Amino acid sequence: QAILCLPRSFEYSQKNAVLVPVAALGVGGMLLYWLRSGRKIKTIDMGDGWWGSGERHLKGKEDASIRPFKIETSDKEIEDLHRRLDQFRFTPPVEGAAFHYGFNSNYLQKVVAYWRNQFDWHKQVEVLNKYPHFHTTIEGIDIHFIHVKPSYVPHGRAVRPLLMVHGWPGSFYEFYKIIPLLTEPAKHGLNEGDVVFEVICPSIPGYGFSEAPHQKEFDSIATARIFHKLMNRLGFKQYYLQGGDWGSRITTNMAQMLPQSVKGLHLNLVFIAKQSLGRLICTMLGAYVPWLIGFSREDARRFYPFMQKNVYDVLRESGYLHIQATKPDTAGCGLNDSPVGLAAYILEKFSTWTDKSFLHKDDGGLESKYSLDELLTNVMIYWVTSSIVSSMRYYKENFSKDPDLSAHKRVGVYVPTGIAAFPQEIVHVPRVWAKDVYKNIISYSYMPRGGHFAAFEEPKLLAQDIIQFVQKVEQL
Amino acid sequence: EFCSSLAGIMLLEVFLVLGTLLIYFLFSKKKEETLPFKDGWWGRGQKPVTKEDSSIRPFKVETTEEELSDLFRRLDQARFTEPLENSCFHYGTNSVHLRKVVSYWKNQFNWKKQVEVLNKYPQFKTKIQGIDIHFVHVKPPHLPAGQAAKPLLMVHGWPGSFYEFYKIIPLLTDPASHGLGDEHIFEVVCPSIPGYGFSEAPHKKDFNSVSAASVFYELMLRLGFNEFYTQGGDWGWLICTNLAQIAPNHVKGLHLNMVSVSKLGLTHLLSILLGRYFPGLFGFQDEDVRRMFPFLKKGLYRILSESGYAHIQATKPDTVGCGLNDSPVGLAAYILEKFSSWTDMEFQNLEDGGLERKFSLDDLLTNIMIYWVSGCIVSSMHFYKEHLQKGIGTQKHEK
Numbered sequence: 055q056a057i058l059c060l061p062r063s064f065e066y067s068q069k070n071a072v073l074v075p076v077a078a079l080g081v082g083g084m085l086l087y088w089l090r091s092g093r094k095i096k097t098i099d100m101g102d103g104w105w106g107s108g109e110r111h112l113k114g115k116e117d118a119s120i121r122p123f124k125i126e127t128s129d130k131e132i133e134d135l136h137r138r139l140d141q142f143r144f145t146p147p148v149e150g151a152a153f154h155y156g157f158n159s160n161y162l163q164k165v166v167a168y169w170r171n172q173f174d175w176h177k178q179v180e181v182l183n184k185y186p187h188f189h190t191t192i193e194g195i196d197i198h199f200i201h202v203k204p205s206y207v208p209h210g211r212a213v214r215p216l217l218m219v220h221g222w223p224g225s226f227y228e229f230y231k232i233i234p235l236l237t238e239p240a241k242h243g244l245n246e247g248d249v250v251f252e253v254i255c256p257s258i259p260g261y262g263f264s265e266a267p268h269q270k271e272f273d274s275i276a277t278a279r280i281f282h283k284l285m286n287r288l289g290f291k292q293y294y295l296q297g298g299d300w301g302s303r304i305t306t307n308m309a310q311m312l313p314q315s316v317k318g319l320h321l322n323l324v325f326i327a328k329q330s331l332g333r334l335i336c337t338m339l340g341a342y343v344p345w346l347i348g349f350s351r352e353d354a355r356r357f358y359p360f361m362q363k364n365v366y367d368v369l370r371e372s373g374y375l376h377i378q379a380t381k382p383d384t385a386g387c388g389l390n391d392s393p394v395g396l397a398a399y400i401l402e403k404f405s406t407w408t409d410k411s412f413l414h415k416d417d418g419g420l421e422s423k424y425s426l427d428e429l430l431t432n433v434m435i436y437w438v439t440s441s442i443v444s445s446m447r448y449y450k451e452n453f454s455k456d457p458d459l460s461a462h463k464r465v466g467v468y469v470p471t472g473i474a475a476f477p478q479e480i481v482h483v484p485r486v487w488a489k490d491v492y493k494n495i496i497s498y499s500y501m502p503r504g505g506h507f508a509a510f511e512e513p514k515l516l517a518q519d520i521i522q523f524v525q526k527v528e529q530l
Numbered sequence: 531e532f533c534s535s536l537a538g539i540m541l542l543e544v545f546l547v548l549g550t551l552l553i554y555f556l557f558s559k560k561k562e563e564t565l566p567f568k569d570g571w572w573g574r575g576q577k578p579v580t581k582e583d584s585s586i587r588p589f590k591v592e593t594t595e596e597e598l599s600d601l602f603r604r605l606d607q608a609r610f611t612e613p614l615e616n617s618c619f620h621y622g623t624n625s626v627h628l629r630k631v632v633s634y635w636k637n638q639f640n641w642k643k644q645v646e647v648l649n650k651y652p653q654f655k656t657k658i659q660g661i662d663i664h665f666v667h668v669k670p671p672h673l674p675a676g677q678a679a680k681p682l683l684m685v686h687g688w689p690g691s692f693y694e695f696y697k698i699i700p701l702l703t704d705p706a707s708h709g710l711g712d713e714h715i716f717e718v719v720c721p722s723i724p725g726y727g728f729s730e731a732p733h734k735k736d737f738n739s740v741s742a743a744s745v746f747y748e749l750m751l752r753l754g755f756n757e758f759y760t761q762g763g764d765w766g767w768l769i770c771t772n773l774a775q776i777a778p779n780h781v782k783g784l785h786l787n788m789v790s791v792s793k794l795g796l797t798h799l800l801s802i803l804l805g806r807y808f809p810g811l812f813g814f815q816d817e818d819v820r821r822m823f824p825f826l827k828k829g830l831y832r833i834l835s836e837s838g839y840a841h842i843q844a845t846k847p848d849t850v851g852c853g854l855n856d857s858p859v860g861l862a863a864y865i866l867e868k869f870s871s872w873t874d875m876e877f878q879n880l881e882d883g884g885l886e887r888k889f890s891l892d893d894l895l896t897n898i899m900i901y902w903v904s905g906c907i908v909s910s911m912h913f914y915k916e917h918l919q920k921g922i923g924t925q926k927h928e929k
Contacts, residue, residue, distance in 0.1 A: 107615070134607070141600070143855050145908040147848060148735050149574075155915060156849030159908075270614050373842030373850075380838040383613060384622030384867045388853035388860015390609050395853015395860070402849045443611035450621060 096465050098310045103276050105259065105267035106194025116191055118287060123187040123198065125263070127179050131438060135393055139170045142394040153405060153418045157398040161417045165401070166394055168426050178431045182227065187263070190287060192280045198263035199256035199284065200226055204237040207250060214317075214524060215290045216251040217281060217308075221299020221323075222445055223400040224507060225262045225435045226255040227428075232513035236520065244517060249524050254288065256281060258300060260444035262435045267444070273451045274300065278307035282315065291315065294527075296520060298322040298508055300448065306491070309469045318527040320472040320520050322508040324483040324492075333487075348486030352500045356475075356482035364481060371406060371480060374399075378449035386443030396442060397433045404429060407506035409478050423511050470530060472497035472523030474516060478505030496530070497523045565775035568744040572724065572732035573660030582657055584752060589653045589664060589728065591645050597903060598641060601858060605636045608859040619870055619883040623863040627882045631866070632859055634891050644896045651699065655728070658748050659741075664728035665721035665749065666692050670703040679703075679717040680782075681755040683746060683773075687764020687788075688910055689865040691727045691900045692720040693893075719753065721746055723765060723913065727900045731909030738916040739765065743772035747780070756780060763787035765913060802829070836871060839864075843911040844918035851908030861907060862898050869894060 104110040147159050185200045207213055216236065218229050235242050236251040257264035258277055267276075281304065285293050294317050297305035302323040309316045336347040337360055344354035357363065377385045389396040405418035412419035420429065436442050471492040475482065477500075485498040499519050504512035571577040610625045618624060651666045670679050682702065684695050699718050706712040722729035723742055732741075746769065750758055759782050762770035767786045774781045801812040806823045809816070822829065842850050854861045870883035877884030885894065901907050 138607070138856075141604070141856075143905055145848075145851065145855055145905060146733075148912065149733055150735060151848065155912065156846030157852065159848060159852065162852070268612075268615060270617060369841075370845050373838070373845040376841040377838030377850075380835045381622035381867060383611070383617075383625060384863050385838075385842075385850075386611065387623065387625065387628070387863035388857040390611055391604075391607075391860050392853040392856035395856050398849050398852040402846060440609055440611060447614065447621060 095313060095468050097313060098275060098278075098307060098465055100279055100282075100311055101275070102193070103272075103279065104194045105269050105272055105276075107268040110194065116194070118190065120188050120190045120287065123189045123263070125179050125182050125187065127175055127438065132175055135175075135437070136170060138393050139166055142166055142392070152416050153402070153413045157402040157405075158416055158418065159398075162394065162398055164417075165397060165426065165430075169393075169397070169430055173427060173430050175434060178427065178434065181230075182431070185230070185233065189263075190284065192283050192287075193276075195259055195267060196265040197256055197259065197280060197284060198226075199254055201252070201254050201288070202233050202237055203252045204250050206238070211248065211250055214249060214251050215285070215288075215293040216253050216520075217285060217293055217295050217305070218253060218255045218509070219281070219295070219297040219301030219304050220255070220258065220261070221297075221301050222261070222448065223403055223432075223436070224299065224510070225432055226257050227432050227435060228507060228510040229253070229255045232509045232517050235513055235517035239517070239521060242514075244514070244521065247521065247525050248528065249521050251294075254285070256284060258304070258445075258448065260448055261441055262439050266441065266447075271451055272448070274303045274307050275311070277304045278311050282308060282312055285315070292317050294318045294320065294524060296320045296322075299506065303452070306467055309467045309471075310465045313467075313469050316469045318470045318472065318524060319467065319492075320474070320523050322474045322476060322516060323479060323506070324473060324475075324488045326481070326483050326487060349484050353482070353484035353486075356477060357484065367410065368481060374403075375449060375453075378446040379453040380450065382446035382450050383443060386446045389442045390440055393433075393437050396437055397430070400433050400436065401429055404507065407478075407480060408511055409505055428510075467492045468494050470527045471495045472499075472519070472526075474499050474501050474508065474519040476501045476504040476506070476508050476512070478503075480506060496526050564778060565740065565772060567747065567776050568740045569659070570734070570737070570741055570744070571660045572734050572737055572741075574733045577660065582660070584656065584658075586654050586656045586752070589655045591648045591653070591728070593641055593645050593903065601641075601902070602636060604858050605632055608632060608857070610859075618881050619867070619878040623867045623870075624881060624883065625863075627885075628859065628863055628866075630882075631862060631885075631891065631895075635858075635862070635895055639892060639895050641899060644892065644899065647696075648693065648896070651696070653728075656749070656752065658745050658752070661724055661730040661732060661745075663721055663724065663730075663745060663749060664692075665719055666695075666699075667717070667719050667753070668699050668703050669717045670715045672704075673715060674712065677715060679715050681750070681753075681758035682716040682718050683750060683758055683760045683770070684718060684720045685746065685760070685762040685766030685769050686720070686723065686726070687762070687766050688726070688913065689868055689897075689901065690764060691897055692722050693897050693900060695720045716759075719750070721749060723769070723910075725909035725912055726906055727904050731906060731912070736916055737912070739768045739913075740772050740776070741916075742769045742913075743776055747773055747777055750780070757782045759783045759785065761785040761787075768917075832875065839868075840914055840918070843914035845915065847911035847915050848908060851911045854907045855905055858898075858902050861902060862895070865898050865901065866894060 144163060145159055147155065151158060185202050187198065187200050189196045189198055191197070204213060218232075220226055220228050233253050233255075235244055236253055239250065259272060259280065260266040292315055295305035295308055296319075297303075298321065302321045303325055305319055305321070306325070309319045340347040340349050340354065341358050341360060344351070349357065374385075389399055401420060402418070404424065405412045405420050408423050409419060420426075436445065471494055473485070473488060473492070473495060475498065485495060488495060488498070497519075501508075501512070501515055501519070504515060508516045610629060613624050613626055614621065651668050653664065653666050655662045655664050657663070673679060684698075686692055686694050695718070699720075701708050701710060702716040702718055705715060724737060724745060725731040742765075757780055760770040760773055761784075762768075763786065767788045767790070770784055770786065774784045797812075801814070802825050805812045805814050806819060806825075809819050814822075854864055866883070866885060869889060870877045870885050873888050874884060877887075885891075901910065
């Protein structure tokens with residue numbers, strides 16, 4: 055047998071002399087190709103869209119003018135509101151309900167009394183108009199935005215453009231307290247360093263003073279594209295993005311669509327991607343050995359107990375999401391007709407999503423964090439624009455497609471990302487999980503206090519985190 | 531010989547033991563488990579020491595000019611939102627069609643006439659466990675000699691009411707006049723679930739289906755019925771089922787037009803995966819297979835797309851009901867959507883939701899008016915929270 059092998063091994067060694075280098079070259083070549091194609095970052099297709107009514111006008115270019123806009127009101131509008139507030143039909147709560155059954159109607163009566171007798175919409179409209187508003191037509195619909203530049207820029211200092219996107223049931227108004235901290239940080243006692251912003255806050259189409267899409271399937275990707283076009287039209291090539299709630303998803307899509315335009319992405323809410331079996335097992339283990347799965351002590355404190363915080367709490371709070379993602383026209387109909395119903399629906403979120411313990415309070419803890427004036431101003435934006443139904447349709451357009459197929463789930467985010475994790479946010483997403491999507495997290499902060507409406511509730515904390523994030527990006 | 535007799539004794543022993551076991555087994559199975567009657571006090575504040583007034587008072591639905599003019603004012607000021615192009619009923623109630631319904635409601639619907647229609651059957655109220663229970667009680671107009679009327683309790687659901695039974699009542703109390711055989715004649719009792727229509731809403735938490743069943747059980751006893759039949763769909767199916775679990779000796783028969791499964795076990799899972807291919811193995815009939823499969827489309831997706839209302843009502847009823855009690859148009863949109871999809875899922879593809887194919891606008895609006903004039907939409911939704919808040923499949927009556 056050994057003798058027979060000899061000639062064979064001779065032949066093999068000859069073959070090997072040729073085969074091995076060829077194989078090595080082949081493998082090496084493939085490796086190189088793979089590495090290089092891996093370098094080329096996958097992005098979401100920009101695509102295009104048309105959201106105006108009827109057929110798109112193919113002739114002539116779209117009007118790209120930017121038109122100044124001022125919010126207005128009339129006595130007629132206010133009288134109509136007052137009449138509806140006066141005729142509100144009240145249902146007493148069950149004994150001991152607090153906010154466990156939703157917005158407590160005893161407390162609602164107090165809110166309505168304030169709204170009817172003390173809230174001054176004329177004055178609030180002036181407050182809203184203190185920042186410059188504009189309208190511009192993109193893809194067939196009027197996009198509303200405010201654009202605030204710093205009143206004074208020290209010599210040689212660069213002004214960074216920052217696009218901030220709101221969510222539901224919020225509006226551009228949520229940013230009114232944080233804007234001055236970003237455009238004039240020094241004046242407000244913030245350590246400005248080198249960073250000063252000019253802030254642009256658009257309204258998502260279908261929300262507030264932005265026209266609602268007339269066609270179906272207007273989702274966050276379409277919104278991302280429109281906001282890129284907006285920034286482009288305003289003359290910006292590179293800009294920072296900030297968002298929470300829908301704003302988080304939209305700005306993420308923007309970073310996935312045109313990473314070269316996004317200098318940095320800052321989020322106060324992270325949407326978690328799909329769960330897998332492995333992830334589930336990790337979660338179970340993590341309750342006992344959090345360090346094994348990459349959870350910090352603070353992560354574990356915020357994330358566990360798992361069932362309570364991530365399953366029960368979410369189920370309890372997501373009824374609105376379920377009905378809005380399936381029957382928005384039904385859910386919104388009565389709310390566009392009854393301002394009190396609209397207020398109850400919206401303010402319930404400002405209670406529970408600010409602090410979960412507010413459920414136990416008879417007044418939902420609302421006035422411990424916000425003034426009735428600012429809460430009602432936000433509600434009025436939905437009321438005077440009749441935008442509640444179109445705001446709800448956004449849920450259906452974004453959730454009705456099979457979640458696993460949506461493009462943005464398969465595309466990572468490579469722009470520098472900063473995450474501010476607020477303790478009372480609805481669900482806590484640890485950094486190690488956020489890395490699934492956000493490949494380039496350069497700042498992840500555990501905020502000491504605050505909930506879902508970060509800019510509204512804790513503007514200073516959020517501003518500080520944004521500024522330190524941008525300073526880090528500028529030094530990269 | 532000795533061995534055989536020993537063996538014989540052993541065999542006898544074995545048989546004795548087996549026989550005892552068998553008898554014990556048979557008898558223990560016969561002992562039915564009943565659900566305990568749930569006593570409660572649902573009135574305002576503390577339960578008074580004095581005995582409850584158990585009189586049965588006749589009741590008539592009434593309306594006033596003020597009520598009507600308030601309704602019309604609200605219909606006139608309704609603010610609609612244009613639907614998306616080509617959306618039919620896929621996003622919920624289509625507001626273009628809703629405008630037509632509202633126009634009919636304002637100009638042709640005659641609430642005074644409908645109130646007379648409602649009052650054509652005798653209605654009553656009686657206080658049970660602290661709250662006023664409303665019910666319709668219809669006796670047969672004529673009984674053949676020697677035949678007794680069978681008492682039948684019929685329970686409605688959400689977003690329905692006692693009014694749903696108005697067309698079927700004569701077919702049960704007077705079958706002969708309607709071309710049906712008169713072997714069985716019924717006297718029908720249709721109560722309103724507490725918190726619905728003209729029944730007072732519970733003022734305390736935890737009023738669930740077992741509470742409702744206990745209340746209706748007391749009602750039937752108070753009316754003098756020892757044995758009765760029960761019929762129910764939607765919430766009615768659960769309340770009647772609970773009633774049969776509480777008092778099996780009083781419920782002669784239970785008829786349901788809806789059944790829900792709350793405990794999903796391995797067999798159920800297997801039957802979903804394999805039932806299409808081996809129906810016989812899981813006890814499915816051909817018609818079962820035709821209706822259930824493809825399961826994802828007809829089961830899971832359908833449940834997800836239609837259960838948003840149940841999710842929000844089971845968690846935040848006070849929030850979602852608030853606007854509906856203030857806007858009759860919002861209330862109509864919310865309720866009519868169910869009368870469209872739950873009658874036929876395909877109706878979502880129609881611009882008018884197929885509503886008038888099966889129902890008249892008068893009937894649909896009368897049902898809605900019952901929710902409107904009684905202001906009960908919020909309390910009607912509490913029932914969902916009281917039932918679902920502890921989770922599905924965890925409650926005793928589900929076992």
